[in-house]
Amino acid sequence: xxxxxxxxxxxxxxxxxxxxxxxxxxxxxxxxxxxxxxxxxxxxxxxxxxxxxxxxxxxxxxxxxxxxxxxxxxxxxxxxxxxxxxxxxxxxxxxxxxxxxxxxxxxxxxxxxxxxxxxxxxxxxxxxxxxxxxxxxxxxxxxxxxxxxxxxxxxxxxxxxxxxxxxxxxxxxxxxxxxxxxxxxxxxxxxxxxxxxxxxxxxxxxxxxxxxxxxxxxxxxxxxxxxxxxxxxxxxxxxxxxxxxxxxxxxxxxxxxxxxxxxxxxxxxxxxxxxxxxxxxxxxxxxxxxxxxxxxxxxxxxxxxxxxxxxxxxxxxxxxxxxxxxxxxxxxxxxxxxxxxxxxxxxxxxxxxxxxxxxxxxxxxxxxxxxxxxxxxxxxxxxxxxxxxxxxxxxxxxxxxxxxxxxxxxxxxxxxxxxxxxxxxxxxxxxxxxxxxxxxxxxxxxxxxxxxxxxxxxxxxxxxxxxxxxxxxxxxxxxxxxxxxxxxxxxxxxxxxxxxxxxxxxxxxxxxxxxxxxxxxxxxxxxxxxxxxxxxxxxxxxxxxxxxxxxxxxxxxxxxxxxxxxxxxxxxxxxxxxxxxxxxxxxxxxxxxxxxxxxxxxxxxxxxxxxxxxxxxxxxxxxxxxxxxxxxxxxxxxxxxxxxxxxxxxxxxxxxxxxxxxxxxxxxxxxxxxxxxxxxxxxxxxxxxxxxxxxxxxxxxxxxxxxxxxxxxxxxxxxxxxxxxxxxxxx
Amino acid sequence: xxxxxxxxxxxxxxxxxxxxxxxxxxxxxxxxxxxxxxxxxxxxxxxxxxxxxxxxxxxxxxxxxxxxxxxxxxxxxxxxxxxxxxxxxxxxxxxxxxxxxxxxxxxxxxxxxxxxxxxxxxxxxxxxxxxxxxxxxxxxxxxxxxxxxxxxxxxxxxxxxxxxxxxxxxxxxxxxxxxxxxxxxxxxxxx
Numbered sequence: 001x002x003x004x005x006x007x008x009x010x011x012x013x014x015x016x017x018x019x020x021x022x023x024x025x026x027x028x029x030x031x032x033x034x035x036x037x038x039x040x041x042x043x044x045x046x047x048x049x050x051x052x053x054x055x056x057x058x059x060x061x062x063x064x065x066x067x068x069x070x071x072x073x074x075x076x077x078x079x080x081x082x083x084x085x086x087x088x089x090x091x092x093x094x095x096x097x098x099x100x101x102x103x104x105x106x107x108x109x110x111x112x113x114x115x116x117x118x119x120x121x122x123x124x125x126x127x128x129x130x131x132x133x134x135x136x137x138x139x140x141x142x143x144x145x146x147x148x149x150x151x152x153x154x155x156x157x158x159x160x161x162x163x164x165x166x167x168x169x170x171x172x173x174x175x176x177x178x179x180x181x182x183x184x185x186x187x188x189x190x191x192x193x194x195x196x197x198x199x200x201x202x203x204x205x206x207x208x209x210x211x212x213x214x215x216x217x218x219x220x221x222x223x224x225x226x227x228x229x230x231x232x233x234x235x236x237x238x239x240x241x242x243x244x245x246x247x248x249x250x251x252x253x254x255x256x257x258x259x260x261x262x263x264x265x266x267x268x269x270x271x272x273x274x275x276x277x278x279x280x281x282x283x284x285x286x287x288x289x290x291x292x293x294x295x296x297x298x299x300x301x302x303x304x305x306x307x308x309x310x311x312x313x314x315x316x317x318x319x320x321x322x323x324x325x326x327x328x329x330x331x332x333x334x335x336x337x338x339x340x341x342x343x344x345x346x347x348x349x350x351x352x353x354x355x356x357x358x359x360x361x362x363x364x365x366x367x368x369x370x371x372x373x374x375x376x377x378x379x380x381x382x383x384x385x386x387x388x389x390x391x392x393x394x395x396x397x398x399x400x401x402x403x404x405x406x407x408x409x410x411x412x413x414x415x416x417x418x419x420x421x422x423x424x425x426x427x428x429x430x431x432x433x434x435x436x437x438x439x440x441x442x443x444x445x446x447x448x449x450x451x452x453x454x455x456x457x458x459x460x461x462x463x464x465x466x467x468x469x470x471x472x473x474x475x476x477x478x479x480x481x482x483x484x485x486x487x488x489x490x491x492x493x494x495x496x497x498x499x500x501x502x503x504x505x506x507x508x509x510x511x512x513x514x515x516x517x518x519x520x521x522x523x524x525x526x527x528x529x530x531x532x533x534x535x536x537x538x539x540x541x542x543x544x545x546x547x548x549x550x551x552x553x554x555x556x557x558x559x560x561x562x563x564x565x566x567x568x569x570x571x572x573x574x575x576x577x578x579x580x581x582x583x584x585x586x587x588x589x590x591x592x593x594x595x596x597x598x599x600x601x602x603x604x605x606x607x608x609x610x611x612x613x614x615x616x617x618x619x620x621x622x623x624x625x626x627x628x629x630x631x632x633x634x635x636x637x638x639x640x641x642x643x644x645x646x647x648x649x650x651x652x653x654x655x656x657x658x659x660x661x662x663x664x665x666x667x668x669x670x671x672x673x674x675x676x677x678x679x680x681x682x683x684x685x686x687x688x689x690x691x692x693x694x695x696x697x698x699x700x701x702x703x704x705x706x707x708x709x710x711x712x713x714x715x716x717x718x719x720x721x722x723x724x725x726x727x728x729x730x731x
Numbered sequence: 732x733x734x735x736x737x738x739x740x741x742x743x744x745x746x747x748x749x750x751x752x753x754x755x756x757x758x759x760x761x762x763x764x765x766x767x768x769x770x771x772x773x774x775x776x777x778x779x780x781x782x783x784x785x786x787x788x789x790x791x792x793x794x795x796x797x798x799x800x801x802x803x804x805x806x807x808x809x810x811x812x813x814x815x816x817x818x819x820x821x822x823x824x825x826x827x828x829x830x831x832x833x834x835x836x837x838x839x840x841x842x843x844x845x846x847x848x849x850x851x852x853x854x855x856x857x858x859x860x861x862x863x864x865x866x867x868x869x870x871x872x873x874x875x876x877x878x879x880x881x882x883x884x885x886x887x888x889x890x891x892x893x894x895x896x897x898x899x900x901x902x903x904x905x906x907x908x909x910x911x912x913x914x915x916x917x918x919x920x921x922x
Contacts, residue, residue, distance in 0.1 A: 038915075047880070072905045101904075101912070117911050123901040124908065127915040134921065141920040150913035191788035203788075207869045207884040216788060223786045236784040241881075242792035242818045253789060271791075271882070275829060276873045278791050278882040286879030287792060290819045297789065 031089035032136045034066050034076070038084050038102050038127075040146035040155040043212045047279035049272055050212075054148060058084020059155055060162045063105050066090050069097035069131040079106060082166075093136045100129040100142045104151070104158040111165035112176040115154045117184040119199075125154035153211030157181050157202065160217040167263045168225060171333045179224055183211050191216060193223035195232070200224065207274045215260050215270050222259030226252060230336040233345040241280065241298050242290040244461040246438050247347035247487070254300020254348070255336075257282060261305055262329050283309070285376075292377040293435025293490065294348040295460055299376040303348065306372040308332055334358075348436070349411075349488045352380045378436045379407040379490045384570075385415065385515050387606070391449065392535055394418035394477055395515050400499050403492040404517075406480065408437065410488060414481040417493060420500030421470040427497035429478060431455075432463040437489025441481055442466060447474035456483045473500060512540040516570050516602040519543035524552060526622035530559070533607045533614050540605045544621045548598035551624040556605055557588035559616035565589045566606040572599030582608060592624065791881035792818035795826075797870035799887050800855075805862045811836075814853040815872035815883065817846045823875040826854040831866045834858040834889070846874070865890050 038059040044051045064086045065077035075090040075098065090098075104115035104125040117123045127146050134140040146152045158181070165176055180199045182189065187204035194201065200220040202210040210216050226232045234252030239245055261267055267283035280286035282298070282305040291298035310326030339354035340346050355369060370381060383406045385395035394416035397404060406415050421427060434440050438460050444452040455464045470476060482489050511532050512520040519541040522529045531540045546552055556565040563582040567589045580591045595601070603621070607613030794816050801809040813826050826842040835858060842854040852872075860866075866889040874881040901909050 067905070074905055100917075102915070103910070117901070121901045121909055121911075123911040126904075126910045126912045128912050129915055130917040132917070132919050134919075139922040141918075141922065143918040143920075144915035145918075146913070146915050150915070151911075190785075193786045195784060195786065205886060206867060207871070207886040210788075219788070220786075232786075234784075234786055236786045238787050238790060240790040240792055240794075240818050252786060256786075257789075271788075273871060273882045273884045274869055275827065276871050276880075276882045276884070278880055280879035280881070284878045286876060287819055290792070 031076070031091050032134075033087060033089055033139045034098065034100065034134070034142060035085070035087040035139065036100065036142040036144065038062065038064065038080055038086065038144045038146070040152040040159070041148045042152070042156055042159075043148060045212070045270060045272055045277070047268060047270060047277065049275075049277035056145065057156075057159060058082070059102060059146070060084055060159060061106050061110060062155075062158060063103040063108070064088065065101050065103075067099045067101055067128075069099050075136075079109060090136055095133060096136050097131045097133050098136070099131055100144060102127050102144060102146075104154045106158075106162075107178055110169055110176065111158075111161045111179070113158060113161040113165070113179040113181065115158045115181040115183065118182055118187065118189070119201075125151050125158075127151050127155075153185075153209075154183065156214070157183055157211050157217060160214050161221060163214075164218055164221040164225070164259075164263050167329075168333070171330060171337070172229060174229070177228055179221070185209065191220065192236075193220045193227075195223075195227045198224060198228070208271075210271075213270070213272055214264070215268075218260035218263050219256045219269075222256035223252065225259060226255050226336070230255075230340045231343060231346040233347070239297065242287045242296070244293065244295040244435070245297070246460060247294050247349070247436070248345045250295050250297045250300050251347040251351075253297035254302075254304060257297060257301030258304035258308070258332075261301070262308055267305060267309065294376075294378050295435050295438065296376075299378065300348050303372055303376055303378065304332060306375070307369060345486065348378065349380060377490065379405075380409050380436075380488060381407065382409050382413075383407040383415070384517075385417070387539070388416045388514075389414050391416055391445070391477055391479070393514070393538075394475075396420075396513065396518055397493070397495050398499070398518050401494065401496050403432070403494045405433075405490070405492050408440070408480065408482050408487075408489045408491075411482075411486055413488070414479060417478040417480075418475045419478075419495050420474070421468070421476045422473050422498060422500050423471050425470070425498050427468040427470070427476065427495060429466040429468065430463060430494045430496070431457075431480065431491050432494065433490070433492040434461060434463075435490050437482055437484075437487045439483035439487065440464070440489045440491050441483045443479040443481075444468065445477040445479065446470070447472070447476070449477075452476075468497075512542065514539045514541060516541050516543075516604060519602055522619065522621060524621040524623060526620055528557075528618040528620040530616065530618050531605060532616045533564075533605070536607070536609075536612050536614060538607070538614070540619075542603045542605075542619060543600050544603070546595040546598055546601050546621075547623075548595060550595050551592065552595055553590060553592045553622045553624050554603050554619070555588040555590045555622070556617050556619045558586065559618065561615075562586055563589060564607050564609065564613055564615050565617050566608055567591055568604045568606075569593065570602040570604070572601055791874075791883050793821065793824070793872050793874045793881045793883045794818075795870055795872035795883035795885045797828075797868065797885035797887050799868075799889060803860055803889055805860060807860050808857055809860055809889070810855050810857050811868055811870070811887075812853060812855045813870035813872070813885070814851060815846070816851045817848065817874055817881075819876075820848050821846050821874040821876065821881075824852060825873045825875075826852060827871045827873065828854060828856055829869040829871075830856065830858060831868070833861050833864075834866055834868070835861065860889060863890055 039056040040059055041054045042057045044053045044055055059080055060082050062080045063077065064080055066075045066088050067073065068075055076088040078086055078088045080086045080102070106112065107114060115125045117125065127144060127150065129142050129144050132140065132142055146155050161179060161181070177198055180197065181202060182199060183202040183204055185204045189201045189203070191203045191210050192201050202217065204211070223232065232252050233248040235246065235249060239249060239253060257269060260269065261282050267281050269280050269282065271278045282302045285291050285298050285302040287298060290296070291302065293299055307327050308329060335351060335354045335358065339358050340351060343350035352373065373380060385404070385406060387393050388395045397417050397419040408415060429442065429444070431440055431442050434457055439456050441454065441456040442464050443454045444466060446452050452468065453466050455466050457464050468476060478493065480491065480493065511534065520543070522542050522544050524544040524546055529542070533540070554567060554569055556567050558564060563586055566581055568579045569591050580589050582589050603619065605617065605619060607615060796814045798812045799809050800812055801807065803809055811828060811830065813828055815824065815826055817824065822845045824844060824846045828841070830836045837857045842852060844852060846852055867886060868889060869884065869886040871882060871884045899911055899913060901911050904910050
């Protein structure tokens with residue numbers, strides 16, 4: 001493998017492909033020529049199963065040989081072209097009876113694959129022509145058709161390998177190691193990839209035979225590609241689409257689903273059975289809400305697919321892709337080949353890291369990727385409670401019975417929480433919905449910092465429950481980290497019991513609450529409010545009510561000396577939408593923004609030196625005037641399922657959503673015809689968090705696009721979902 | 732293990748006692764040279780679990796199991812039992828049995844309803860086995876979702892153990908490679 005790489009492998013591979021493509025065979029110049037075409041019958045299918053249509057397809061890049069009918073001596077051999085044709089010179093021997101044999105095999109060039117019947121006999125599938133009496137000095141055409149009644153299934157398996165290898169060959173510099181398929185009618189061996197021998201085994205039993213299931217074959221080839229050219233740490237074994245498994249298995253399977261779809265440029269995955277057909281989609285994806293977190297293979301596949309696909313990709317939506325990111329295959333493969341190979345273990349998180357560190361994403365694409373991951377409830381970004389990495393930064397849990405979603409977003413992240421307890425009361429701590437990581441360890445400490453309890457989920461997805469009976473009034477601390485140092489995880493933490501009013505004088509005591517769930521209210525009229533970062537790692541959160549359509553400035557100035565204040569602004573869904581660092585010297589930290597909708601907004605102040613820094617400051621929120629473009633037009637039209645609604649866009653518009661239904665609103669802009677080329681808007685994508693009430697969303701960036709035609713649609717309404725919703729604005 | 736070691740020592744001593752030191756040397760040579768060489772052939776960098784690792788096709792979020800309950804002989808009554816379980820809540824689940832007519836099934840061979848996560852549904856049909864011939868019965872569980880359809884299947888053979896259906900016999904080509912060869916439809920044009 002490496003030898004070819006060191007001698008200019010890419011050129012060599014291309015040259016080999018070229019030779020194969022023209023089907024050369026070097027034999028004596030005086031020879032005659034046998035040429036022809038080899039085709040096989042492919043059974044077409046869709047989501048409803050086999051359509052009943054069979055279509056002849058070329059047998060591409062397969063070994064072919066000319067035989068003496070009597071002696072079975074090979075008179076000449078070669079490879080069919082990518083159109084299924086062959087042209088082979090044979091030695092002159094006058095008139096002779098010959099046969100043409102074609103193998104479901106090519107181990108001299110791409111695809112380097114062979115289809116055999118089983119692991120005992122290991123017989124290669126082949127077809128042979130009828131004996132032909134031919135002039136070996138002349139030219140004879142011998143065409144062969146392989147029907148479904150003979151070996152077409154085996155040749156479809158072979159051609160699916162050709163399809164996959166031709167798809168990925170331009171991305172590879174090394175040759176493919178030999179891939180052996182085993183399939184025969186009646187086989188109960190199962191459908192799986194066996195890494196040790198680079199073999200793919202396909203079911204042949206009558207109720208589920210896979211020789212025509214291209215989606216399934218490509219999936220298994222995806223494992224072969226990953227195992228040989230990237231890294232695969234899956235423990236293997238059986239697994240279900242809707243199940244939660246270790247992140248390495250989910251990564252391996254998710255990649256394989258994605259590879260199958262990418263080769264076909266089609267988001268659906270189909271598996272035919274006798275009398276019925278399974279059909280599911282990476283685009284939606286199917287099986288929501290079970291397919292969330294990087295422990296689920298469909299979620300992983302959906303993330304990769306959404307990064308890959310474009311508007312022209314076939315999927316379930318009327319207007320095509322529902323994300324604006326369309327990386328295509330090469331960028332994803334670049335990460336697989338150049339980055340994932342060195343990761344241990346291989347799973348979705350290092351892929352994310354690779355994207356962050358290796359691909360130098362733009363702000364736009366970075367945000368799009370973050371949104372795609374968040375759509376599958378995979379959060380590799382800091383949660384709202386950060387920084388809470390040490391006990392002194394513990395975020396206070398203020399409400400009993402309410403879930404707080406947290407993220408151990410990197411391998412070094414640890415999350416601390418605290419809640420006020422009363423002597424004689426019982427408290428139940430739940431860490432639930434553990435996903436995108438296998439195990440979360442929850443350690444409990446009393447207010448003296450002494451360990452009280454420690455629990456880790458014993459199985460993937462299991463809820464951790466800890467009962468506490470404190471004998472003191474004060475803080476109880478919770479530390480969450482991953483039980484595996486290389487792991488990350490998302491979780492929801494909840495405390496039940498009578499929470500004591502804080503602050504209780506614990507280690508985190510300060511003038512204002514640390515997070516946006518416990519803000520200090522201030523007025524947005526320019527009046528400064530004094531605050532203090534009393535302890536290293538402290539943060540102060542503020543809330544203020546803003547009017548729709550006004551521009552505001554939030555500023556934080558130091559009481560004395562150089563400015564130290566970092567400022568983060570959250571919208572009324574507590575989603576970060578602006579942040580600023582001190583500009584240097586004594587100048588204040590300032591964020592200016594347009595309040596597209598009225599409501600309660602939040603600001604959070606940190607010290608730039610979170611390990612050691614303390615200091616006093618003053619914060620002020622000042623109205624800067626009403627923006628001219630700030631009067632949104634109401635979009636009253638609500639499309640039915642699959643319906644596309646057309647409006648002339650106003651300067652801005654808004655849309656409504658209720659928390660009790662799950663749907664994704666898709667905004668697409670077209671110049672004239674909804675089926676014509678889509679012109680993407682400038683980036684305005686935004687996460688939207690709807691906790692419990694009727695909400696309005698606003699699209700304001702359309703101000704620049706006023707007068708354009710707009711179509712919008714609802715992709716999947718009406719699916720009950722008890723989780724808080726995240727919506728994406730995708731104009 | 733200890734017993735085997737003692738047997739080996741006894742064997743060596745016996746060879747020496749019978750003046751066959753050369754046989755002892757040959758035996759040791761084989762052990763020292765051949766065994767390590769064989770170990771190298773088994774890709775020593777692969778951990779043992781790697782040898783057993785198979786990466787399987789994903790199961791659908793529904794599973795099905797078909798069984799034959801009761802004796803199987805000509806004239807006997809047997810029960811075909813198809814059981815399905817779903818991994819996710821499914822409002823529309825259908826169980827289907829594909830029974831050869833010769834088995835004279837008593838009842839309608841389908842069931843339709845809803846299943847919660849982890850719940851089980853079963854469909855049982857009594858059949859009469861007419862003779863000693865083989866009959867293949869196939870069962871399917873189909874769960875329909877708003878944007879997906881999940882299928883699981885199982886099959887049983889009545890009166891026989893499972894045997895793969897055979898195509899053409901395996902033969903060797905001129906290079907001695909085993910091949911399984913089918914006739915192709917052939918069209919010839921002489922030029």
